[in-house]
Structures are given as C-alpha cells and as structure tokens.
Amino acid sequence: MSPENTRDLPESETSGGLKTDLTLGLPGDSQVQKSGIKRGFSDAVHSNDAKAESQPPSKAQVVGWPPVRTYRKNLMKNGKYVKVAVDGAPYLRKVNLEIYSSYQDLSTAMGDMFTCLIICNVLNERKLVDSANGEEYVPTYEDKDGDWMLVGDVPWKMFVESCKRLRLMKSSEAIGLGSAAPSTPSKGSSTSC
Amino acid sequence: MINYFPEEVLWHVFSFLTSHPDRNAASLVCKSWYNVERFSRGKVFIGNCYAISPERMISRFPRVRSLTLKGKPHFADFNLIPQDWGGNVYPWIVAMAKGSTNLEELRLKRMVVSDESLELLAKSFPNFKSLVLVSCEGFTTDGLAAIASNCRFLRELDLQENEVEDRRGQWLSCFPDSCTSLSSLNFACLKGEVNVAALERLVARCRNLRSLRLNHAVPPDALQKILAQAPQLVDLGADSFVHDPESETYNKLKNVMQKCSSIRSLSGFLDVNARCLPSIYPICINLTSLNLSYAPGIYSKELVKLIHKCKKLQRLWILDTIGDKGLGVVASTCKELQELRVFPSDLHVVGNVAVTEEGLVAISAGCPNLNSLLYFCQQMTNAALITVAKNCPNFIRFRLCTLNPTIPDAVTMQPLDEGFGAIVQSCKGLKRLSVSGLLTDQVFLYIGMYAEQLEMLSIAFAGDSDKGMLYVLNGCKKLKKLEIRDSPFGNMALLADTGKYETMRSLWMSSCGVTFGGCKTLAEKMPRLNVEIINEGDEMEGRPDDRQKVEKMYLYRTLVGPRKDAPDFVWTL
Numbered sequence: 001m002s003p004e005n006t007r008d009l010p011e012s013e014t015s016g017g018l019k020t021d022l023t024l025g026l027p028g029d030s031q032v033q034k035s036g037i038k039r040g041f042s043d044a045v046h047s048n049d050a051k052a053e054s055q056p057p058s059k060a061q062v063v064g065w066p067p068v069r070t071y072r073k074n075l076m077k078n079g080k081y082v083k084v085a086v087d088g089a090p091y092l093r094k095v096n097l098e099i100y101s102s103y104q105d106l107s108t109a110m111g112d113m114f115t116c117l118i119i120c121n122v123l124n125e126r127k128l129v130d131s132a133n134g135e136e137y138v139p140t141y142e143d144k145d146g147d148w149m150l151v152g153d154v155p156w157k158m159f160v161e162s163c164k165r166l167r168l169m170k171s172s173e174a175i176g177l178g179s180a181a182p183s184t185p186s187k188g189s190s191t192s193c
Numbered sequence: 194m195i196n197y198f199p200e201e202v203l204w205h206v207f208s209f210l211t212s213h214p215d216r217n218a219a220s221l222v223c224k225s226w227y228n229v230e231r232f233s234r235g236k237v238f239i240g241n242c243y244a245i246s247p248e249r250m251i252s253r254f255p256r257v258r259s260l261t262l263k264g265k266p267h268f269a270d271f272n273l274i275p276q277d278w279g280g281n282v283y284p285w286i287v288a289m290a291k292g293s294t295n296l297e298e299l300r301l302k303r304m305v306v307s308d309e310s311l312e313l314l315a316k317s318f319p320n321f322k323s324l325v326l327v328s329c330e331g332f333t334t335d336g337l338a339a340i341a342s343n344c345r346f347l348r349e350l351d352l353q354e355n356e357v358e359d360r361r362g363q364w365l366s367c368f369p370d371s372c373t374s375l376s377s378l379n380f381a382c383l384k385g386e387v388n389v390a391a392l393e394r395l396v397a398r399c400r401n402l403r404s405l406r407l408n409h410a411v412p413p414d415a416l417q418k419i420l421a422q423a424p425q426l427v428d429l430g431a432d433s434f435v436h437d438p439e440s441e442t443y444n445k446l447k448n449v450m451q452k453c454s455s456i457r458s459l460s461g462f463l464d465v466n467a468r469c470l471p472s473i474y475p476i477c478i479n480l481t482s483l484n485l486s487y488a489p490g491i492y493s494k495e496l497v498k499l500i501h502k503c504k505k506l507q508r509l510w511i512l513d514t515i516g517d518k519g520l521g522v523v524a525s526t527c528k529e530l531q532e533l534r535v536f537p538s539d540l541h542v543v544g545n546v547a548v549t550e551e552g553l554v555a556i557s558a559g560c561p562n563l564n565s566l567l568y569f570c571q572q573m574t575n576a577a578l579i580t581v582a583k584n585c586p587n588f589i590r591f592r593l594c595t596l597n598p599t600i601p602d603a604v605t606m607q608p609l610d611e612g613f614g615a616i617v618q619s620c621k622g623l624k625r626l627s628v629s630g631l632l633t634d635q636v637f638l639y640i641g642m643y644a645e646q647l648e649m650l651s652i653a654f655a656g657d658s659d660k661g662m663l664y665v666l667n668g669c670k671k672l673k674k675l676e677i678r679d680s681p682f683g684n685m686a687l688l689a690d691t692g693k694y695e696t697m698r699s700l701w702m703s704s705c706g707v708t709f710g711g712c713k714t715l716a717e718k719m720p721r722l723n724v725e726i727i728n729e730g731d732e733m734e735g736r737p738d739d740r741q742k743v744e745k746m747y748l749y750r751t752l753v754g755p756r757k758d759a760p761d762f763v764w765t766l
Contacts, residue, residue, distance in 0.1 A: 064271035064678075065653070066537055066569055066594050071328070071354040071382070075463065075487055076539075094539055099466050099490045101436050112467060112494045 084166040086114050086137070087173070097160045103152050107139065110168065128168060136171040203229040213238045232256055239263070240673075240698050242280060242304065243723065246753045247288035258297045259323075260285070264304035266701050266747055267651075268676055270328065273703060273745065275729060277760050280304045281331075283313075284758075290317035298323040298349075305329065311336030315343035322374075323349035330356040334364040334385065341367035349377040351404075359385030366391040375399040379406035381430050381461060386410040397422045406430025409463055417446040420453055428458040432487070434465040435472065447472040460484035460510075467495035477502035481529075484510040486536045497522045507531045512538040513547040513569060520552030524559025532565035537596060547596065550577035550603070557584035565590040572603040573630055578612025582619035591616055592627035598654040598679075601631040608632055614639035617647075627651035637661040641668020649674040662686035666693050676701040684711030691718050699749035710739030712746055716766035723755055724748045724766045 080097045093113050100106045110128060128137040139151035143162045151159070151166070207230055210216050220230040236259040239245060251257065264280025282304045289296050296318040306329045314321065321344045334357065340350065341364055365387040368375075375395070380387070387410060396402060396419050405423065407416065409432040416431050435443045456476045465488055480503050485491060489512060491499075496515050500506075506527040513535050515523075523530065533556060535548055550573045557563065557580065564587045573595055593613075602609055609630040617623060617640050624646055628636060632655035640647070641664035648671055656662065662682040665675065666689065675697065683706030694700060694715075709726070716724040727745040755765040 062598070064268070064273050065598055066596055067271045067653075068537065068569075069270045069328070069354065070272060071356070072487075072536070076489060094489070096490055099436060099464055101466075105436075105466065105468070108468060109466075109490075109492070112492045 080160060082141075082163055082165050084110070084113070084168070086168040087170050089114065095166070097163060102156055103159075106151075110139065114168070127171075137168040138171045139166060140169050141166050200225070200229055204233055207233045211236075235259060236298075237261070241749050241751075242282075242285070243753075243756050244698070244749060244751045247285040248292075249753065251288055251292045251294060255292075255294075257289075257294055259300070260289075260296065260298070261300040261302075262304060263302045266676065266699060267303075267674070268678070268701055268703070269303055273678070275727065275762060278727070278763065279756065279758050279760065281310075281758060282306050283310045286310050286313050286317070294318070295320055297321055298325075300325040300327075301329055302327040303329065305331040306336070307331050308333055308336035308339070312339040315339040320346060322346050323351075325349065325351040325353070326355050327353045328355065333358040334360045334362055334383065337380075338362055338364035338367040341365065341372075342369070345369075345372070346374055347372065348374050348401075350375070351377055351379045352382050353379065355382050357383055359383055361385045363388050363391070365395065368395050370394075370398070373398050374401065376401045377404040377428075378402065379404065379430065381406040381408050381432060383408045384410070389415045393418055393422065400425075402426065404428035404458075406460065407432060409433050413446065414442045417442060417449050420446075420449045424452045425455055426453060427455050428460075428482075429453070429456050430460040430484075432461040432463040434462055435469045436464075436466045438466075438468045438471075443469055443472060447475075451475045454479065456480070458482035460487075462488035462491070465490050467491045470495055470499055474499075474502055479505065481505055482508040484508075486510040486512055486534065488512070489514070489538055493519050500526055503527060505529060508533075510534040510536070512536050514538045515548070515552075517548055517552035517555065520548060521555045521559075524555040527560060529562060530556070530560040531562050533560075533563060534567040535569055536567075537569040547571040550574045553577060554580050554584075557581040561585060562587065564588055567592045567594075569594045569596060571596055572600060573609060573612065574602045574604050575607065575609055575612035575615075576602075576604070578609065579615040582612075582615035586619045586621070588616065588620040588623055590625040591620065591623060592625070592651070593629055594627065595630045598629055599631050608635070610635040610639065614643070617643040622646055625649040628655060629653060633657050634661040634664070637664040641665050644669055646671055648672060650676070652677045652680055654679045656680045656682060659683055659686035659689075663689055666690055672696075673698045675699075677703070677705060679704040681706055683707055684714075687711050688715060688718075691715055694719065694722055694748060695750050697750065699747065701745075701747050702743075703745040705742075707743050707746060708739060709737055709741050709743055712743055712748075713739065713766050715748070721750055721752070722748050723751050725759070726764045726766065728762050728764060 081094045082097060084093045084095055095109065095113070097106070100109060107128060128139065129135065130137065140148050141151050141159070141163045142148055142165045144164065148167075154162075203226065207216070207219065210219060216230055216234060220227045231253050232255065234254050235256060237250060237254050237257045238261045239250065240263050242262045242264050262282065262285065264282075265274055265278060268274065269278070280303060282301055290313055297320050299314065306326060311332055314324075316339075324340060340347065368391070372395070376399070387408070389411060392411065393415065396405065402423055403426060405419070405426055405428070407430060411431075411433055413433055413435040416433070420426070420429075435446055437443060450472055453476055457479055459473065459476070459480055459482070462485055467490060470491070477499065483503060483506055485496070492514055493516050496511070497519055500519070500522050504526055507529050509523065509527065509530060509532070511534070515535070520535075523533075535552075537547065548568070548570050550570065553568055553570070554577045561584065563585045566588065570593070573593065601607060602612070610633055613628050613632070613636050617626070623644055626640070626644065626647060626649070628651070634657045637656060637660075640650070647669045650665060650669070650672065659682055661680070662677070663686050665672070666686070682702065687702075687707050688711060712724050712726060716722065725747045726743055727747065729744065759765055
C-alpha cells in the first residue's frame with residue numbers, strides 16, 4: 001500500500017472539520033482568486049463583503065511580498081530543506097537535514113518541532129509517540145525515486161542525500177512499507193519519556 | 194548679542210552640536226553661523242546620494258571626516274528595482290580623493306561599490322578608520338584585500354548583508370602583522386573560506402577587538418580557539434556552530450563561553466543544532482541583544498528554554514517559529530525589551546504556523562518599554578492593535594506586515610483602520626510606520642490627523658481613493674519618505690500639493706494610478722525635483738501616451754538636477 005498523493009492527507013475526513021488539504025494559496029484564502037493585484041481607480045471597489053474583496057492571487061505572483069530582503073530570502077534557501085508532515089496535524093514544517101548528524105539527532109528535533117510528540121522507549125527502541133493518546137508514529141520518507149521508505153534503513157549521509165520529504169505516519173498505517181526492518185538504530189543511552 | 198561673539202566661541206559652542214538636524218538649523222541662522230558651522234562639521238549625512246553632488250558637498254564641508262550615504266530607494270530591498278539602477282559610490286570617492294579630504298569613516302547603505310572604489314578608498318585616505326557597508330553590492334573579496342592591506346589604522350570593517358562575490362583569495366591574510374587596531378570585524382555575509390590561522394592571529398593581536406562576526410565558513414573548532422583569544426568581546430556573531438553535543442569541540446566551546454563574560458550581543462546561528470544551545474547558556478544572563486532570525490533550526494521548545502535565561506534582553510530578532518506561546522515567554526521574561534523583530538520563517542509552505550495578534554498583545558502587556566517593532570504575522574485584529582496602543586505608547590517605529598497583504602480583522606472581518614488609528618493616536622513620538630492588511634482611506638485620515646512626528650510611511654495594497662494619499666500629504670508635517678505600492682492613488686493626489694515634495698526626501702509610487710501625463714506635469718512644475726520613471730517593459734517606441742499608467746515612479750528633491758548616470762530604463766522627466 002503506497003501513500004496517496006500528498007495533496008490529500010488521509011485524515012482530512014476524520015479530523016473533525018480541520019481543513020487539511022494542501023493548496024497553493026495564502027493562508028486564509030478560499031477558492032476565490034482575484035486576477036489582478038492592482039487597485040487603480042477603476043478597480044477600487046467598495047465592497048460590503050470584505051472577504052471577497054481581499055483575495056489577492058497566490059503568493060507566487062506578488063512580487064516583493066511579504067517584504068523580506070533578498071539577502072534573507074537567499075540565506076533561508078541554503079541547506080537541504082525538506083518538508084515534514086505529521087499525520088493528523090494541519091501544518092507542515094521544514095527541516096534542514098544538513099544540521100543533523102544522525103537519526104537520533106533528527107528524531108530529537110522532531111520531538112522539539114511537533115510539541116505534541118514525545119520520544120519514548122518502546123521495547124528498547126526510541127519511538128515518537130503522541131503524548132495525548134499514546135499513538136506511535138513512524139518516520140517515513142520519500143526518496144529520489146519517489147518511493148516511500150522507512151527512515152533508518154540506510155547510512156545517514158545517504159539518507160540526507162536521497163530524502164525528498166518526510167512524513168510521520170501513524171504506525172498502524174505503516175505496515176508493509178519500505179524494505180527493511182522497521183527500527184531506528186539507537187546510539188548510546190536510551191531516552192525515557 | 195550673539196553676533197558679537199568671536200568665531201572661536203561659536204566654534205566651541207558648535208562642537209557640542211552633534212545631531213544633524215541641530216547643525217542644519219544652526220547653519221540657517223545667519224551667514225556667520227553658516228560659515229562656522231560648515232567648517233566645523235565633521236560628520237556629514239546624505240540620505241539620498243542624488244540630492245547633492247560630491248563636489249558641492251566637499252566645498253561646503255571641507256573638513257568632513259565621516260560620510261554617510263544612502264543610494265537606492267528602500268523598495269530595492271524587495272526586488273522592485275532593476276539591476277544597474279544607480280547609486281554608485283565611485284564618484285564620491287574620486288571627488289574626496291581629489292579634494293584631499295581627510296576621510297576617516299565611510300558608511301554606505303544600498304549603494305553599488307566596486308573593487309575599484311575600494312582600492313581608491315584604501316589608497317587615498319591615510320587616516321581611514323572605519324568602513325560600514327549595509328545592503329551594498331558590486332564588490333569582491335579583492336576589494337576587501339585592498340582595504341586590509343592599505344588601511345593602517347583600520348578600526349572597523351563592518352559588512353552587513355551585502356552581496357559580495359567571493360574570489361576565495363586570501364583577503365583576511367592581507368591584514369599586516371602591524372595591524373593591531375581593529376575593534377570591529379564583521380564578515381558574516383561572505384560566503385567563502387577565510388584563512389583560519391590568519392584570523393586567529395589577527396584576533397590575538399587586536400586587543401581592542403570588541404565586535405566579531407564570523408561567516409559560515411569558519412568552523413566550530415576555530416570558533417572556540419578564537420573565543421579563547423578574545424574573552425573581551427562584547428558582540429559575537431557565529432554562523433557555523435557545533436552540531437554534535439557529544440563532541441570534544443562542544444565541550445571546549447562550552448568551557449570557553451563561560452569565560453566570555455563581556456558578551457552582550459549575540460547573532461548568527463545559521464547552522465545550529467538546538468541540542469548545542471546549552472553551550473551559550475552561561476552568557477545569556479548578560480545578553481542585551483540577541484539575533485536568532487537566521488536560525489531556522491531552533492524550534493519553540495529550545496527557543497523558550499533559551500529565552501528564559503535572557504532576562505536583560507533589550508533587542509530580540511527572531512523567527513515566527515517562536516509562536517504566540519513563545520512570545521508569551523518573551524513577554525514574561527524580557528521586561529526590558531525595547532526592540533522586537535519577528536521574521537517569517539517560511540514564505541512557501543502553506544499552513545505554516547506563524548504568529549498572530551495574540552503574541553503581539555502578550556508582548557505589549559509584558560514589555561512596556563517596547564519602542565520598535567517589526568512583526569510579520571498570519572493575522573491581526575483591531576482589538577489587538579487597540580490594546581497594544583494602550584499598553585505601549587512609546588513606539589518610535591511600528592511596522593506590521595500581514596503575510597496576506599489585504600487580510601481583514603480576523604474576528605470582525607472589518608478593515609484594520611481602527612487598529613492603526615489607535616496606534617498613531619497613542620504613540621505621539623511615532624517616526625516610522627508600515628501598515629498592512631485590509632485598509633480604507635479612513636486609516637490615512639487617522640494618520641494625517643495624529644501622526645505628527647511621522648517621518649517615514651510605507652503603504653501597500655491600501656486605500657480606496659486619492660483622498661487617502663491627500664490625508665497623509667496634508668497632515669504629516671514632518672514626513673520625509675513616503676513609499677506606496679499597489680494602491681489606488683492617482684494624479685489628483687500626486688499634484689494637489691507639489692510644494693510638499695521639496696520638504697521631503699523622496700516619494701516612491703509603484704502600481705498605483707498615476708499616469709505619464711501626471712508625472713510630466715509635476716516635473717514641469719517643480720524643477721528642483723527629479724521625477725524618475727522606471728520602465729522595464731518594451732516601451733522603447735518613443736514616449737508612451739500621457740494617459741498610460743506609470744509602473745514605477747521615484748521622485749526626490751535635488752540641488753543638482755537630473756542625474757547623469759541614469760541607465761536606459763530610467764527616464765527623468
């Protein structure tokens with residue numbers, strides 16, 4: 001079973017009304033897209049419905065907004081940034097894989113990033129667990145060939161090079177995924193909850 | 194009575210005048226004061242390099258020792274101005290070299306600086322001490338090598354956010370062994386490697402070094418060796434930090450940090466692994482300035498732990514990954530906070546958790562000394578802004594940027610007019626304001642009515658009609674810089690009070706409603722303004738129709754007429 005197109009997070013039907021579909025658009029945008037961003041005399045429409053009035057097109061088309069210096073924008077582009085999605089969470093993060101030196105490092109960072117998750121020792125293995133309901137999460141990634149694999153199978157550097165995006169799957173969904181044993185290699189001392 | 198004072202007395206009195214507005218005012222009193230003032234002015238500030246020529250500046254202020262110049266308009270920072278627009282410093286350096294100016298300090302912002310300029314600078318002014326370049330471009334590390342080699346008394350080399358071509362030469366090694374005078378060295382914006390051994394030796398022999406900002410290429414083990422040589426540092430910037438908290442380097446760094454008890458300001462961390470942050474805990478208690486805005490690798494939990502230790506913070510630059518909760522921690526910990534900047538961490542990922550009005554309200558409640566704000570946020574409300582205005586009446590700079598430029602009040606869906614109105618009404622000392630979100634002419638009515646000290650205003654996607662712009666032009670008596678984009682202001686507003694622009698430094702309007710005809714009329718009426726149109730399209734076929742809207746217009750007052758270095762795509766009307 002391969003995961004669906006990432007544009008539709010599988011939990012969107014059951015997450016209690018949270019809008020988790022990914023679309024290109026500004027946060028708060030609905031389907032309405034205005035074609036022009038200029039507000040010249042003839043376009044200046046005094047609309048009672050402020051919502052419909054204020055729908056500029058997707059971010060990609062507005063030059064220079066938000067006003068962030070090019071220098072800063074370029075700096076943030078460096079490094080190997082991959083998106084991280086967590087099943088059930090309505091937001092994504094991006095991580096720079098280059099700043100971590102091991103899988104342990106990365107999983108610690110995941111725990112920091114997604115504050116609902118904590119690292120627990122389960123049968124002598126470090127696992128990411130939802131602190132609210134005890135559900136285990138398994139880190140998976142999409143590699144260069146588009147296949148979804150379990151994190152931890154290949155040497156760290158090889159992983160950094162081939163990883164295109166990360167997804168923390170509920171472990172109940174991760175059955176049959178990847179090619180090797182589903183365990184993250186632990187280094188040194190274990191961490192307890 | 195004061196006219197009978199001998200010049201020496203005037204001279205002595207004027208030596209206490211340090212601010213430019215004071216000196217400018219004094220020079221207008223009478224001819225005698227004008228002369229004494231001009232010969233005694235050592236620091237010259239020119240906010241628009243095209244307002245005056247280098248020759249005239251030198252002839253008026255022959256004893257200039259320190260020159261500050263600004264080139265491109267502010268919106269150049271956001272890609273709104275094409276390459277080769279102008280702002281070249283070379284003519285200034287040539288003129289000062291010819292005039293045998295005793296230049297000691299040069300501070301440039303948004304200017305084009307060639308290696309040739311740097312070489313001429315390095316060789317022409319034997320007492321040159323301080324070079325500060327902010328958001329400049331056009332030079333390479335070869336130019337820096339010339340500065341390092343020739344400026345024997347160099348105290349300060351401060352490169353902030355410049356685009357520098359790194360030739361991977363050995364520019365840092367060009368500082369001679371005899372150079373011991375450096376007190377400030379900032380090369381964080383350079384991308385290439387430096388000779389680390391040369392750097393260590395340089396730091397070791399410059400006992401007055403107070404400020405050091407290294408680039409990403411200086412490895413962590415070099416960092417700890419350098420810090421060991423410079424425990425007197427007050428300001429440190431380190432982009433390349435330790436990754437592995439189990440490593441020997443990490444331990445060494447931790448130990449050496451404990452000895453750096455003078456550090457008050459910290460920045461960099463481009464490349465930090467949050468687990469290594471505890472190494473800086475010892476110095477946090479003394480920090481007054483912290484810039485983590487280039488550190489996307491630190492998330493909320495770690496940030497909060499760090500902030501908890503920084504009780505004396507006055508300035509904080511951070512990414513929005515801190516979240517509203519994290520800002521709450523800032524509010525309860527950093528009671529002396531004066532300046533806060535929250536930058537967007539990711540401009541591309543939808544649904545990224547940014548900060549909202551809640552974080553800002555918390556800060557305003559906890560930090561009553563806040564006077565300077567730059568806040569990129571997901572959403573805002575009028576109620577929040579009204580609360581902020583009440584809590585913090587001391588704002589001097591208030592810049593709010595909603596990621597969606599025309600988003601309304603998140604709760605009421607109304608425009609954000611009332612919120613910003615409250616800010617300008619409450620903050621009587623407000624000098625700089627950037628507005629965003631859904632805004633009508635009403636907000637400009639408030640700004641015109643209440644923002645009496647306002648000097649700079651940035652407007653984007655706001656207003657309904659010419660009235661909006663008119664409220665501002667008529668009301669803000671101290672306005673110096675007005676920059677407007679994508680707003681429905683046209684010729685009527687532009688031409689209503691043409692004399693106003695001679696009291697201002699500059700006006701920028703892009704994607705608005707002004708036409709060629711309107712700009713031409715203005716240019717004809719006001720010979721002491723340069724009205725420049727930037728054309729990026731294929732409109733090279735003669736002059737466009739008067740009724741055609743102008744894409745980008747930049748006008749500024751000047752004493753020297755149209756500039757001679759304007760490129761093809763800039764038309765001075």
